[in-house]
Amino acid sequence: MSIIVTGAAGFIGSNFVLNWLNNNNEKVVALDKLTYAGNLENLKSVETKPNYVFVQGDIGDSKLIAEIFQEHQPRAVVNFAAESHVDRSIHGPDDFMQTNIIGTYRLLDEARSFFNALNEDAKKQFRFLHVSTDEVYGTLSSTDPAFKETNQYEPNSPYSASKAASDHLVRAWHHTYGLPVLTTNCSNNYGPFHFPEKLIPLCILKALQGQDLPIYGDGQQIRDWLYVVDHCRGITTVLEKGVVGETYNIGGWNEKTNLEVVHALCDLLDELKPLDDARSYREQITFIKDRPGHDRRYAIDATKISNELGWKPEETFETGIRKTVQWYLDNQDWVTRVQSGEYQHWLNKNYS
Structure with a gap:
């Protein structure tokens, strides 16, 4: 199997592979295109395991995907592959359309061909789990109830629009072709191996380098924060127990404004890595022009996965963010190696 x-x-995918291999012996075939955010160093601790195979490739490469299916005869596909950063999608939407829409389509269609050739017992076991985002639901006011699985899709960025399209493709391949699919929509993840373009790792690294901590607009945008290992546990739970064709929202029950998050990071750094002159890292916070189409609030209602499948997050925001800050302090060599020239160019373009 x-x-x-x-x-x-990538960030969530590598954490999922590590968590999976630490908890069972089933073989993982790890596929990644290794663009700027895909880093094989994330998987270094498992590269010698006999039940781990890495393949470099694109989910949009139908020939390669067909070969992988035939060689490894999987019982499941867990699809994390996506371009996933809103700022990048604003400046260059084409990659998002190609990977998130066309790539998902080709992966689905090869999975359909493979599934159709299985015997009846194997068909009953097979699953295609598609990992999506809360951003497909659009934005919430401060008083709106959190997103449920039944919320209307209202994406507001090229990234979220491309993910919404991929979700619709997954649904269609189930209803039209009978492919046994599952979809998860998660809230903002944080934790180890997070590429330093997202808010939490970006601010940790800029704080340590003595640079300004850039906060969009007034910093009052609200997100629900989910520790990445909790997310991985949630995906495993859906894969094992989820009802075919259903969608499950995975959230952390931790709504925080961006400014609250950065304040928490600064306070932890004040404790764990104090500045020589005893100043607070909060003094490095600076406010910059808001980005176009910036959603005001996301919040996930994770009642369904809790009540129906028995999953709940183990980490609070306070315990998870402490683990995250400590990981970045302990892994500065990893940080140095992922900060390529491309990443520096992107930082200058977005935050100068």
């Missing part, structure tokens, strides 16, 4: 994990060298 084996599973295919796409986007396996």
Whole structure:
């Protein structure tokens, strides 16, 4: 038995592979295109395991995907592969359309061909789990109830629009072709191996380098924060117990404004890595022009997965953010190696 994990060298994908291999012996076929955010160093601790195979490739490469299916005969596909950063989608939407829409389509269609050739017992076991985002639901006011699985899709950025399209494709391949799919929509993840373009790792690293901590607009945008290992546990739970064709929201029950998050990071750094002159890292906070189409609030209602499948997050924001800050302090060599020239160019373009 084996599973295919796409986007396996990225932030959430690599954490999922590590968590999976630490908890069972089933083989993982890890597929990743290794673009700027895919980093094989994330998977270094498992590279010698006999039940781990890495393949460099694109989910949009139908020939390669067909070969992987035939060689490894998976019982499941877990699809993390996606371009996933809103700012990048604003400046360059084409990659998002190609990977998130066309790539998902080609992966689905090869999965359909493979599934159709299985015997009846194997068909009953097979699953295609698609990992999506809360951003497909659009934005909330401060008083709106959190997103449920039944919320209307109202994406507001090229990134969220491309993910919404991929979700619709997954649904259509189930209803039209009978492919046994599951979809998860998660809130903002944080934790180890997070590429330093997102808010939490970006601010940790800029704080340590003595640079300004850039906060969009007034910093009052609200997000629900989910520790990445909790997310991985949630995906595993859906894969094992989820009802075919259903969608499950995975959230952390931790709504925080961006400014609250950065204040928490600064306070932890004041404790764990104090500045020589005893100043607070909060003094490095600076406010910059808001980005176009910036959603005001996301919040996930994770009642369904809790009540129906028995999953709940183990980490609070306070315990998870402490683990995250400590990980970045302990892994500065990893940080240095992922900060390529491309990343520096992107930082200058967005935050100068």
